[in-house]
Amino acid sequence: xxxxxxxDWIRKRAPRFGEGIEVGIGDDCAVYRPxxxxxxxxxxxxxxxxxxxxxxxYTPREVGYKAMARGVSDxxxxxxxxxxxxxxxxxxxxxxxxxxxxxxxxxxxxxxGGDLSRSDKVHVDVVLCGSVPKGKAILRSGAKPGDxxxxxxxxxxxxKRPKPRLDLIETVRANAHxxxxxxxxxxMDLDRMLLxxxxxxxxxxxxxxxxxxTLEQAWHHGEDYELLVASPKPLGKPFHEIGIVVAGRPGSPxxxxxxxxxx
Amino acid sequence: xxxxxxxDWIRKRAPRFGEGIEVGIGDDCAVYRPxxxxxxxxxxxxxxxxxxxxxxxYTPREVGYKAMARGVSDxxxxxxxxxxxxxxxxxxxxxxxxxxxxxxxxxxxxxxGGDLSRSDKVHVDVVLCGSVPKGKAILRSGAKPGDxxxxxxxxxxxxKRPKPRLDLIETVRANAHxxxxxxxxxxMDLDRMLLxxxxxxxxxxxxxxxxxxTLEQAWHHGEDYELLVASPKPLGKPFHEIGIVVAGRPGSPxxxxxxxxxx
Numbered sequence: 001x002x003x004x005x006x007x008d009w010i011r012k013r014a015p016r017f018g019e020g021i022e023v024g025i026g027d028d029c030a031v032y033r034p035x036x037x038x039x040x041x042x043x044x045x046x047x048x049x050x051x052x053x054x055x056x057x058y059t060p061r062e063v064g065y066k067a068m069a070r071g072v073s074d075x076x077x078x079x080x081x082x083x084x085x086x087x088x089x090x091x092x093x094x095x096x097x098x099x100x101x102x103x104x105x106x107x108x109x110x111x112x113g114g115d116l117s118r119s120d121k122v123h124v125d126v127v128l129c130g131s132v133p134k135g136k137a138i139l140r141s142g143a144k145p146g147d148x149x150x151x152x153x154x155x156x157x158x159x160k161r162p163k164p165r166l167d168l169i170e171t172v173r174a175n176a177h178x179x180x181x182x183x184x185x186x187x188m189d190l191d192r193m194l195l196x197x198x199x200x201x202x203x204x205x206x207x208x209x210x211x212x213x214t215l216e217q218a219w220h221h222g223e224d225y226e227l228l229v230a231s232p233k234p235l236g237k238p239f240h241e242i243g244i245v246v247a248g249r250p251g252s253p254x255x256x257x258x259x260x261x262x263x
Numbered sequence: 264x265x266x267x268x269x270x271d272w273i274r275k276r277a278p279r280f281g282e283g284i285e286v287g288i289g290d291d292c293a294v295y296r297p298x299x300x301x302x303x304x305x306x307x308x309x310x311x312x313x314x315x316x317x318x319x320x321y322t323p324r325e326v327g328y329k330a331m332a333r334g335v336s337d338x339x340x341x342x343x344x345x346x347x348x349x350x351x352x353x354x355x356x357x358x359x360x361x362x363x364x365x366x367x368x369x370x371x372x373x374x375x376g377g378d379l380s381r382s383d384k385v386h387v388d389v390v391l392c393g394s395v396p397k398g399k400a401i402l403r404s405g406a407k408p409g410d411x412x413x414x415x416x417x418x419x420x421x422x423k424r425p426k427p428r429l430d431l432i433e434t435v436r437a438n439a440h441x442x443x444x445x446x447x448x449x450x451m452d453l454d455r456m457l458l459x460x461x462x463x464x465x466x467x468x469x470x471x472x473x474x475x476x477t478l479e480q481a482w483h484h485g486e487d488y489e490l491l492v493a494s495p496k497p498l499g500k501p502f503h504e505i506g507i508v509v510a511g512r513p514g515s516p517x518x519x520x521x522x523x524x525x526x
Contacts, residue, residue, distance in 0.1 A: 033302050
């Protein structure tokens with residue numbers, strides 16, 4: 001099947017009729033018409049064979065699912081509703097393309113455009129656009145002294161089908177001063193939030209540990225699709241308090257040991 | 264230099280204060296606030312070592328320039344003004360990163376976000392967002408019988424520093440029924456425009472040929488950063504008429520022989 005044939009196949013199966021998408025796959029650009037009072041948020045993540053997954057440990061479908069999950073988790077961290085995806089895929093073998101997109105489409109997010117190419121190894125770049133009411137995006141830089149720090153679930157396990165916490169965006173938007181996802185590891189991402197907010201924290205409890213994981217893994221392991229949230233109001237289930245934000249030298253009192261791609 | 268150091272370097276040098284960008288590099292997502300009456304257009308293009316360029320034929324700076332130029336050309340083809348870029352870059356050697364971004368920044372387009380990773384070969388994915396007045400994006404599907412077909416300049420030569428035709432977006436927006444860029448080759452992209460518009464054409468003149476190129480290269484060579492435009496009104500310089508749109512079996516009367524990544 002040639003490039004045009006594959007694109008036609010993708011176009012027919014894509015959940016493309018998302019709100020605001022005036023022109024989807026097939027022109028030089030996709031066209032999106034913002035609604036009034038809407039801020040748009042954008043995230044982009046590479047997912048690379050040998051780096052973020054290996055074959056045949058992952059099926060093409062699992063790669064498609066997970067490449068999307070990484071971006072969806074970033075949207076959840078901003079308390080944003082998914083609007084559309086743009087997906088660039090480079091593969092050694094065109095047979096990878098269809099099952100990959102089946103995994104992508106299981107997220108039920110509109111596909112507005114993308115690019116197909118060849119490469120020696122599978123490279124995926126997923127861009128996701130989400131929507132928040134004007135001024136209501138939850139940043140990582142908003143934590144204030146007195147806020148409680150929460151994580152949204154047990155940590156420490158790599159998963160092939162992680163579930164980004166879109167179920168929590170209403171709670172986060174209504175309560176949080178700051179939020180971020182912790183896919184680079186809680187210790188590193190906590191440090192980033194506290195640095196961005198110009199504050200530090202006291203740790204009040206260990207993070208919840210996933211069955212089969214250790215405390216060390218829960219703190220430093222990375223690839224957790226839960227949220228880290230700073231909230232002035234108490235948050236109930238599924239949130240677990242791990243600390244309290246205080247004034248002081250910005251950054252985490254714990255040594256950050258998460259994931260750095262160039263270290 | 265580690266990932267955070269490189270990101271700080273990029274952030275300091277990026278033309279980041281684009282109109283509408285509320286939050287740029289450094290959070291889970293970038294935040295863009297659309298202005299009233301604005302449609303947004305999006306394009307995404309992979310640029311891959313060994314496929315779209317080879318090293319050391321290209322310097323890192325030239326790769327950065329050209330990866331951006333491909334997307335900017337898509338914006339020009341929609342008659343859209345650039346708003347911001349998102350850039351994902353995977354490299355074997357971190358020393359590639361800084362000169363690459365110097366080439367990116369020479370386009371003077373805001374950088375709102377991106378991703379850095381490692382890979383065996385250089386992979387770049389550039390997403391560009393552009394802006395058009397509501398309903399004014401020029402699609403490839405709008406050509407009508409009676410329209411004249413134009414190309415915007417001489418064709419047939421690969422260039423390391425191609426100049427996307429942003430200088431023509433006002434003319435295109437004011438006149439064209441349809442437009443697209445011809446980076447996959449005039450013969451293939453003409454066929455695509457005519458298929459999308461449900462029309463065919465009569466060829467009235469050969470395309471202008473770049474010095475050093477042949478007619479064959481001008482028709483089929485690909486990688487031209489000029490525009491193909493269908494306009495009911497006559498267009499002056501730099502446009503060259505090549506045909507007239509007529510009713511008939513959709514598609515080009517010439518065999519399309521351009522670039523197909525999976526053929």
